[in-house]
Amino acid sequence: MNTPWGELAVADAHVHFFSRRFFESLAGPAGKSVEELGEALAWNLPPEDPAALGHAWAAELDRRGVAQAALIASFPGDEDSVAAAAAAEPGRFWPYAMVNPLAGSSWGDPSAGHGMRAISLFPAMHGYSPADPQVEPLLEHAAALRQVVFVHCGVLTVGVRRKLGLPSPFDMRYSNPLDLHAVALRYPQTPFVVPHFGAGMFREALMLADLCPNVYLDTSSSNSWMRYEGLDLKTVFRRALAVAGPQRLLFGTDSSFFPRGWNRAVFDEQVRVLAELELSATDAGCILGGNVRNICS
Numbered sequence: 001m002n003t004p005w006g007e008l009a010v011a012d013a014h015v016h017f018f019s020r021r022f023f024e025s026l027a028g029p030a031g032k033s034v035e036e037l038g039e040a041l042a043w044n045l046p047p048e049d050p051a052a053l054g055h056a057w058a059a060e061l062d063r064r065g066v067a068q069a070a071l072i073a074s075f076p077g078d079e080d081s082v083a084a085a086a087a088a089e090p091g092r093f094w095p096y097a098m099v100n101p102l103a104g105s106s107w108g109d110p111s112a113g114h115g116m117r118a119i120s121l122f123p124a125m126h127g128y129s130p131a132d133p134q135v136e137p138l139l140e141h142a143a144a145l146r147q148v149v150f151v152h153c154g155v156l157t158v159g160v161r162r163k164l165g166l167p168s169p170f171d172m173r174y175s176n177p178l179d180l181h182a183v184a185l186r187y188p189q190t191p192f193v194v195p196h197f198g199a200g201m202f203r204e205a206l207m208l209a210d211l212c213p214n215v216y217l218d219t220s221s222s223n224s225w226m227r228y229e230g231l232d233l234k235t236v237f238r239r240a241l242a243v244a245g246p247q248r249l250l251f252g253t254d255s256s257f258f259p260r261g262w263n264r265a266v267f268d269e270q271v272r273v274l275a276e277l278e279l280s281a282t283d284a285g286c287i288l289g290g291n292v293r294n295i296c297s
Contacts, residue, residue: 005285010288011292012255014253014255050085054084069094097120101135118149130179131183146190155200175201193250206239234273
């Protein structure tokens, strides 16, 4: 993609994969059919075949000039959907599984999880601390498979649920990035990713990244949490660069649905800020794709 630093192989570290199964999981609680959900949201319904949705995402990234992207499963148990999408477009996507370590699943089996480049944990959504002993087998498994561990911290909102009037009973007692401190130290070879700069717990996310060199921050979304602390994006990037350096920031958009597709506005705003901070081409290349490629490839 053409950028202020020339042509760069941009990779998005944060794209949600809204499969047909994800829509089906919402239909019952919303009291609607899948087709009615699509109408209520004004979104395009995904095809039943997740491989076809993978092709659609690849075409969208081609149109936007994006080389690669992480695809994050949107509910526990949907890893087969992201795996099918990734298999349909070899080398284009890094599939992430969403896992609830309290639910009990095949993830305790050493053969499970192969092909997933990362596991995504949402402690506030599922009600546990990352330091809970029940999470330990999952972390051991991820370490053995050399997977990335993506952990949502801070404020957690799910726009599709809000738009449908569905409750989001998330528990922010489990949202503090500092809960990852002992965990990240225990697995120094495992990359841990905290998205959205900590999503409102920026100070804590910076502390964690300062103390744990295997912790990465992703830059995704509009970062609306900045209003809590009176920050702007330029200040956030400047402080994050001072603590984590350009080698531990991962560009992401938090894209998820069609017809919007890839959220170019988020990319443009972040590129504008990084250019104003006068990053070198090498550092910009790390943030805009090189870093996620290093930990996921």
